[in-house]
Amino acid sequence: xxxxxxxxxxxxxxxxxxxxxxxxxxxxxxxxxxxxxxxxxxxxxxxxxxxxxxxxxxxxxxxxxxxxxxxxx
Numbered sequence: 001x002x003x004x005x006x007x008x009x010x011x012x013x014x015x016x017x018x019x020x021x022x023x024x025x026x027x028x029x030x031x032x033x034x035x036x037x038x039x040x041x042x043x044x045x046x047x048x049x050x051x052x053x054x055x056x057x058x059x060x061x062x063x064x065x066x067x068x069x070x071x072x073x
Contacts, residue, residue, distance in 0.1 A: 002057045003066040013057055015069075044070050 001016040005027075014027040015037070026033065037050040047070040057065045 001066055002053055002069050003064050004057055004062075006062050006064075011058070011061055013054070040070065046070065 001018075003014055003016065005012045005014055012027050012029065014025055017024045017026070026036070037054075041047045041049045048067075053067050053069050056067050059065075
């Protein structure tokens, strides 16, 4: 899942990665973010490309805009 957190004066784009039992949340300020988001579509067949989901999550500002970018099912 990709979503956005409202951090008062700015937004923070995040990814929530879950295997059902465990969850990891990463965000656009984490080291390696760019490499990860550009490679998701290469390594997870059927994943929504970064260029397609980024604008959906980013706009409008200060809305959560939760978007599924990959589902194993």
